[in-house]
Amino acid sequence: MDQNRRFVSxxxxxxxxxxxxxxxxTAQEQSACEALMETRNLTFTMARLITSDSGPPYCYVxxxxxxxxxxxxxxxxxxxxxGRFLSWGxxxxxxxLDFADHRVAQGYAVANSNMGHDSGxxxxxxxxxxxxxxxxxxxxxxxxxxxxxxxxxxKAYYGREPEYSYHEGCSTGxxxxxxxAQRFPYEFDGIVAGAPVNFYQEANTGILWQLxxxxxxxxxxxxxxDTNGDGTFDSLRKLEILAETVQERCDSNDGIQDGVINNPxxxxxxxxxxxTQLMCQxxxxxxxxxxxxxxxxxxxxxxxxxxxxxxxIYKGLSPGSELQxxxxxxxxxxxxxxxxxxxxxxxxxxxxFYEKDPGVHPPQMHDVTxxxxxxxxxxxxxxxxxxxxxxxxxxxxxxxxxxxxxxxxMTRFLIKNGxxxxxxxxxxxxxxxxxxxxxxxxxxxxxxxRGNLKAAKDxxxxxxxxxxxxxxxxxxxxxxxxxxxLVDWVEKGKAPDYLVxxxxxxxxxxxxxxxxxxxxxAAYTGPAGGENDPANWVESNFECRxxx
Numbered sequence: 001m002d003q004n005r006r007f008v009s010x011x012x013x014x015x016x017x018x019x020x021x022x023x024x025x026t027a028q029e030q031s032a033c034e035a036l037m038e039t040r041n042l043t044f045t046m047a048r049l050i051t052s053d054s055g056p057p058y059c060y061v062x063x064x065x066x067x068x069x070x071x072x073x074x075x076x077x078x079x080x081x082x083g084r085f086l087s088w089g090x091x092x093x094x095x096x097l098d099f100a101d102h103r104v105a106q107g108y109a110v111a112n113s114n115m116g117h118d119s120g121x122x123x124x125x126x127x128x129x130x131x132x133x134x135x136x137x138x139x140x141x142x143x144x145x146x147x148x149x150x151x152x153x154x155k156a157y158y159g160r161e162p163e164y165s166y167h168e169g170c171s172t173g174x175x176x177x178x179x180x181a182q183r184f185p186y187e188f189d190g191i192v193a194g195a196p197v198n199f200y201q202e203a204n205t206g207i208l209w210q211l212x213x214x215x216x217x218x219x220x221x222x223x224x225x226d227t228n229g230d231g232t233f234d235s236l237r238k239l240e241i242l243a244e245t246v247q248e249r250c251d252s253n254d255g256i257q258d259g260v261i262n263n264p265x266x267x268x269x270x271x272x273x274x275x276t277q278l279m280c281q282x283x284x285x286x287x288x289x290x291x292x293x294x295x296x297x298x299x300x301x302x303x304x305x306x307x308x309x310x311x312x313i314y315k316g317l318s319p320g321s322e323l324q325x326x327x328x329x330x331x332x333x334x335x336x337x338x339x340x341x342x343x344x345x346x347x348x349x350x351x352x353f354y355e356k357d358p359g360v361h362p363p364q365m366h367d368v369t370x371x372x373x374x375x376x377x378x379x380x381x382x383x384x385x386x387x388x389x390x391x392x393x394x395x396x397x398x399x400x401x402x403x404x405x406x407x408x409x410m411t412r413f414l415i416k417n418g419x420x421x422x423x424x425x426x427x428x429x430x431x432x433x434x435x436x437x438x439x440x441x442x443x444x445x446x447x448x449x450r451g452n453l454k455a456a457k458d459x460x461x462x463x464x465x466x467x468x469x470x471x472x473x474x475x476x477x478x479x480x481x482x483x484x485x486l487v488d489w490v491e492k493g494k495a496p497d498y499l500v501x502x503x504x505x506x507x508x509x510x511x512x513x514x515x516x517x518x519x520x521x522a523a524y525t526g527p528a529g530g531e532n533d534p535a536n537w538v539e540s541n542f543e544c545r546x547x548x
Contacts, residue, residue, distance in 0.1 A: 025049060025057055025077070029049070029077055030049050032059075032078075032157070033047055033048065033059035033060075033061075033075070033157070034048060034049075035047075036059070036061055036153065036156060036157060039152075039153070039156050041152065042063055042149055042152055042153065043063055043064050043066075044061060044063045045062050045064060046060065046061065046062040047059065047060070047061045047062075048060055054101060054105075055101050055102075055104060055105040056076070056080060056104075056105060057077065058074050058075055058076050058077060058080075058104050059074075059075040059076075059077065059157065060072065060073075060075070061073045061075065061153055061157075062097075063149060063153075065142075065145050065146070065149060067133060068116050068117060068118075068133075068134065068137065069113055069114065069115075069116050069137055069141075069142045069145060069146065070097065070113065070114045071097070071111060071112065071113040071142075071146040071149060071150070072097050072111070072112060072113075073109065073110065073111045073149075073150050073153045073154070074099065074100065074101075074104045074109065074110045074111075075109050075153070075154070075157050075158075076104055076107050076108070076109060078157070078158055080107055081107055081109060081158060082107030082108060083107075083162060083163040083164065084107070084108050084109070084162055084163065084164045084165070084487075085108070085109050085110075085111070085150060085151060085154055085162035085165045085166070086100065086103050086108040086109065086110045086111070086165075086166050086167070086168060086483075087110075087111055087143065087146070087147055087150070087165075087166070087167040087168070087169075087176075087180075087188070088100040088110050088111065088112040088168060088169065088173075089112075089167065089168060089169015089170060089171075089172065089173015089174065089176050089177065090112065090113075090115055090169065090172045090173050090176065091170070091171050091172050092171070092172060092344055093115075093124060093125055093127070093138075093172075093344055094114060094117075094138070094172060095114055095115065095117050095118050095119025095123070096114055096118070096119055097112055097114055098112045099112070100112070103483070108166075109150070109154050109158075109162065111146055111147065111149070111150035111153075112146070113142045113143060113145075113146040115137060115138045115142045115143070115172075116133075116134050116136075116137025116138050116142040117134050117137070117138065122134075123343075124343050124344050124346075124347040124361075125344060125347040125348045125350065125351045125352050126347060126350075126351055126360075127351070128351035128352045128357070129350070129351045129357055129360065130357055135352065135399070135402055135403075136402060138352075138403075139179070139402040139403045140176075140179045140180075140183055140184075140402070140405075143176045143179065144183070144184050144187070147165075147180070147184075147187050147188075151165070164189045164190070164487075164490060165187060165188045165189055166188060166189065166191070166192070166483065166486065166487070166490075167180060167188050167190075167191045167192070167193075168191075168192045168482055168483050168486075169192070169193065169194065170193075170194030170196075170471035170482075171194070171195050171197055171431070171432060171470065171471055172197055173193075173194070174193035174194045174195055174196030174197065174198070174423075175193075175196045175197040175198050175200060175405050176405075177191040177192065177193035177196065177421075178191075178193050178196050178198045178405040178406075179198075179405035181405075181410050181413040181414075181419065181421060182405055182407045182409075182410060182413070183405075185410070185412035185416070185419065186412070186413075186417050188419060189418075189419060189420070189490045190419060190420040190421070190422075190487070190489065190490040191413075191419065191420075191421050191422070191486075192422045192424075192483060192486050193421065193422070193423050193424075194423075194424045194425065194471055195424070195425050195426065195431075195432045195437070195471050196405070196423070196432070196437060197432050198404060198405040198406045198437070198440065199314065199404060199406050199436050199440075200400070200403040200404050200405070201353060201391070201396045201399060201400045201404060202313060202314040202391075202404075202436070203314065203432055203433065203436075204345050204348045204349070204352075204353070205305050205313055205314060205353075205388070205391055205396075206304055206305055206314040206316070206433055207328075207329065207341050207345040207431070208305075208345055208349060208386060209300070209304070209305035209313075209314075209388065210301055210329040210341075211329060211339060211341065211342060211345065211383070212384070212386075213296075213297040213300050213301065214297065214329055214330060214331055214339065215331055215339075215342075215366070215368060216368060216384060217293070219233070219331060219337075220291070220293040220294075221293045221294055221296065221297030222294070222297075222332075223236075223238045223242070223294060223298070223325070223330055224236050224238065224239065224326075224330050224331060224332035224333075225238060225285070225286070225287040227287055231337075232332075232333050232336070232337060233330075233331055233337060234332065235287050235332075236326055236330070236332060237287050237288055238287070238288075238289075238290060239322060239323065239325060239326060239330065240323070241278060241288065242275075242290075243322035243323050245269075245274055245275065245278070246267070246269050246319050246320060246322060247259060247261070247320075249267065249268065249269045249274060249319075250264075250266075250267035250268070250269060250319055250320070253266055253267065254521075254522075254523070254524070255523075255524055256531045256532060256537075257532050258475075258511065258532070258534075258537065259467070259475045260466050260467035260475050260476040261318075261319055261320030261427065261428075261466060261467070262466045262521060262522065263466070263521055263547055264318040264319045264320050264321075264427050264434075264466075265435075265438075266547065267318075267319040267320070269319045271295060271299050271302070272295075272299070275290055275295060275298070278290055279291075279292075300316075301316055301317050301325070301329075302316045302317055303316045304316030304317075304433065305388055306388070307388050307389045307391065307392045308388070308389050309392075311392050313388065313391050313392065314433065314436060315433055315435040315436050315439075316433060316435075317430060317433060318427050318428065318429075318433070318434055320427060320428050320466075320467065321427070321428040321429065321430045321469075323428075323475075324428050324429070324430035324469045324470070324473075324474060325430050327340060327430060327431075327469070327470075328340040328341035328430060328431055329341055329430065331366075336366075337366060338365065338366035339366075341431065342365050342383075343365050345383075346361065346365045346383035347361045347383075349383055349386050350381055350383075352399055352403065353390075353395075353396045353399055354390075354395060354396065354399065355395075355398040355399060358379075358381040358385075359372075359374075359378065359379040359381030360379075360380055360381070361380070361381070361383075362380055362382050365382075365383070368384050370382070406440065408440065408443035408444045408448065409447045409448055410444060410448050411448050414448055414459040414460055415459070418459075419459070420459060420460070420486060420489045420490050421459065421460040421461075422460075422461055422463070422482075422485065422486050422489075422496070423437065423441060423460065423461070423462045423463070424462070424463040424465060424482070424499075424515070425437045425438070425462075425463075425464055425465065426464075426467070426468025426469050426470065426471070426472075426474060426476075426478065427464055427465060427466050427467065427476075428466075428467050428468055428469050428474045428475070429468070429469055429470045429471075431470040432470060434464065437462075438462070438464060438518075441460070441462040441518060444456065444460060448460075453519075457495065457517065458495070461495070461496060461517040461518065462517065463498075463499055463515045463516070463517060463518070464515075464518065464521075465477070465478060465501065465515055466521075466522075467503075468501075476501075476503060476511070477501035477502050477503040477511050477512060477513055478501060478503060479501060479502050479503070479504065480499050480500060480501045480502070480515070485499055496517065497516070497517055497544060498514040498515055498516045498517060498520075498522075498544050499514070499515040500512065500513075500514060500515070500539045501513065501515050510534055510537070511534065511537045512537060512538050512539050513537060513538075513539055513541075513542045514539055514542045514543070514544055516544035516545075517544070519546055519547070520544040520545055520546055521544070521545065521547050522542040522543070522544060522545075523542060523543055523544075523545045524536075524541060524542055525541060525542060525543050526538075526540075526541025526542075527541075
């Protein structure tokens with residue numbers, strides 16, 4: 001990203017005059033940006049005009065908030081500013097500054113932070129090691145103070161406050177949005193929160209549960225197969241067979257065979273029943289069947305984690321998400337037997353789960369044969385030591401009080417402040433499980449609006465996205481402008497009954513339909529007998545209906 005940006009003088013900016021949307025930058029505009037360095041009540045490290053290959057020049061400000069929060073603000077030139085402020089959400093454990101050039105090109109003044117740490121020096125979750133301040137910054141302080149700083153910058157640069165303030169984010173960015181609504185409810189007029197990790201401790205526990213099932217016991221539960229005995233799981237045929245079986249059972253429940261399960265909650269898939277004919281003969285592992293251990297893994301991934309007494313901790317993966325599992329939790333050739341979620345989630349339990357950190361992580365997270373040094377000055381501790389009973393025993397409750405944004409009472413933001421909230425989540429998400437967010441929305445209705453769905457929909461709406469993975473991707477329509485519907489709702493009073501999403505292959509749209517606000521789902525109403533023809537998968541051939 002930074003390599004595609006360059007600091008520019010007036011002469012260089014003027015050289016862009018031939019490009020659409022670019023106009024001459026005056027000496028006054030350049031000096032106005034650079035003058036921000038003299039702002040008396042903020043600490044800046046940079047204030048300069050910047051251009052990119054794909055958008056107009058803007059004023060770039062970078063600053064610090066003690067002790068370790070780094071943030072930046074992308075400020076459109078005054079003549080290009082649309083009067084709006086946008087807080088841009090983060091992902092994963094963050095630790096860097098993220099740009100939103102597309103929103104700047106639309107006229108938004110955009111701010112983002114590193115959430116209180118730099119991933120280059122404190123990778124994965126290690127920023128939390130014996131560092132309560134970093135944990136607090138990561139949980140909520142960094143975003144809150146960045147918003148304060150950004151609004152100060154905006155007033156100093158434009159001479160007025162923003163007319164409207166928004167937050168847009170997915171995953172960690174979704175959690176940030178809900179955290180702001182719950183803890184600092186008067187900072188935004190509207191929030192878009194996608195796939196929010198608002199049950200933060202539970203979500204990480206759910207991923208760790210999956211890794212335990214896949215990796216431990218010498219990969220006995222792994223859903224990939226080593227075809228040539230070289231120690232690398234090079235075939236995902238098991239996962240494909242599972243996905244095909246689920247699709248055969250539930251794909252056509254909505255009347256369309258399109259490789260997407262429209263409503264996973266209505267999917268009647270039972271591994272014990274539906275995989276009976278696919279079990280390995282003599283329980284000998286092979287590429288095209290399931291062992292008893294693998295069947296149990298499948299059941300456990302759908303169920304979600306539970307403790308030794310069977311007490312549920314977090315709901316599991318949804319039917320229709322199976323092919324997404326390879327992205328982060330399956331050990332196979334593409335990840336060298338080290339699933340993508342292993343490092344961040346594994347180290348989470350070293351540094352972000354317990355009130356007192358149990359020790360530093362091992363040098364190779366996937367090597368469960370490594371002998372941990374418990375006598376070192378700082379003892380080693382590994383994810384495979386985690387006892388799921390620790391969750392239900394309350395040993396993660398202190399950190400949960402910092403990191404989780406799962407309070408269903410949002411009276412201050414949604415009612416007193418009159419804020420608007422759009423929630424969305426992909427049903428095929430294999431990282432942040434969708435059903436807990438689905439349940440959370442119902443809890444918001446019950447708690448904030450005393451069960452009145454009509455009143456709730458005046459302020460907050462949930463869009464469940466069939467076939468979408470984590471924030472994007474997957475076989476279902478998964479692409480749309482996440483912010484425009486919120487802006488129309490806040491500024492024009494146009495509440496979104498549905499969003500229109502598309503799916504593309506090779507940059508060509510091959511599926512389009514409505515994403516309906518809870519509790520409705522999209523139903524095909526196009527030409528009779530043409531429901532399985534992709535040519536008919538267009539938005540106009542679907543309408544929103546309550547599920548049967």
